[in-house]
Amino acid sequence: MNYNWNWPIFLELSPEGATTYWQTLIYGTGWTLTTAMLAWVIALGFGSVVGVLRTMPNRGLVLVGDAYVELFRNIPLLVQMFLWYFVLPELLPRSWGLWLKQLPNASFYTAVVCLGFYTSARIAEQVRAGINSLPRGQRMAGQALGLTLPQTYRYVLLPMAFRIMLPPLTSEFINIIKNSAVALTIGLLELTARARAMQEFSFQVFEAFTAATLIYLFINIVVVNLMRILERRVAVPGLIALQPSAGR
């Protein structure tokens, strides 16, 4: 393979001026993590609400929840990104659209909202599965004790469901970090975008991508280990520890 390796390239100044290539990658990592974590807040919030709706006794609410999940699950993430970024401002009233377009860091906010809603549909699916995996008797017992439906969820079903759901939630959290790379298409300068920029300016393709790869691997290992500790802390006594699911 006749490729000229040049590892010290990371210490050279990037075209941005004041920063080295290495620093631009670190900033990119910062954007990746910030985007992923803010999107995670939206995803977990909306995902839990929709997931709970889908287990309600009311048929109408279940339908609304199902429609929500199908909508976000059956459109590719990249297309959703474009819808939020290019299409939404045009469909809003003119003044709102202009405000959105002129927002500084518009691609960042768009990426957060888009990733948040996209992932919320997947979390809703996990929440529903988590609640449905509980024995029917738990809901009945809650009701029989005179708890209202919200109380049954708050004190009986959800505390158990969330503890059971932790492994699939871990893979969703890793997914949201990985999926944030899609936001490079709308101009968010996250890790993959920075590696791509470095490759374009320095022509050191493989060094740039190797660095990005190692950073992603590192993030992955940290997240998996932190979650493993959390899983051990909140494990439901008496249940077989669930294996991390294969889904993404």
Added chain:
Amino acid sequence: MFANFDFDVISRSLRYLFVEGMTFTLTLTALATLGGVVFGTALALMRLSSFRLLSVPAASYVNFMRSLPLVLVIFWFYFLVPYIGQWITGASRPTQVGPFWSSLVTFMLFEAAYFCEIMRAGIQSIARGQVQAAYALGLNYRQAMTYIVLPQAFRNMLPVLLTQTIILFQDTSLVYVLSITDFLGAASKVAQRDGRLVEMYLFAAAVYFVICLAASLLVRRLNSRVAILR
């Protein structure tokens, strides 16, 4: 809101969108699924092997691929495949491979990691007694796998494999980052040429939605029909 919505731009570009774009997307999906399942099954068999020289590399490969964003992997292979081609053919310069082959290799190798996990679960869902019975009947490893275990594993996992194919179909839209004319790429080119982003992206979203929803409803029906009664 839809006052100056231009439906004409969609009907004008239908041929281009479907004949060029969708054909690329579907071909890539089909071939990548085929290659991914074959390679993924091989990986799964390696991962389940008691021979550490096989199981450790397979497990590392799968975990490695699964911790990277697809976009990054697409970039990797876009630049790497010419060098691999050079290495295989022994040419003096990196070989020119078209965007199609580069993305096909990417998706096969990337999705194989996910298909491997599905097949591994499928193989593990077969009762151990069946393998032992196969060996007791005098079948060797290859025969036990091809005649007893894998057919059942495929059958058990068919709905999951198909769901993963739907995900793959959606993921192929990411070849957009290489400016390839897949379905979304075609829509995006028309959108930018005619300044009709709203129409084209909404149309693309609708097409993806209809295809994926229909496919997942079919998978659900299939699921209830192929399930092995126990």
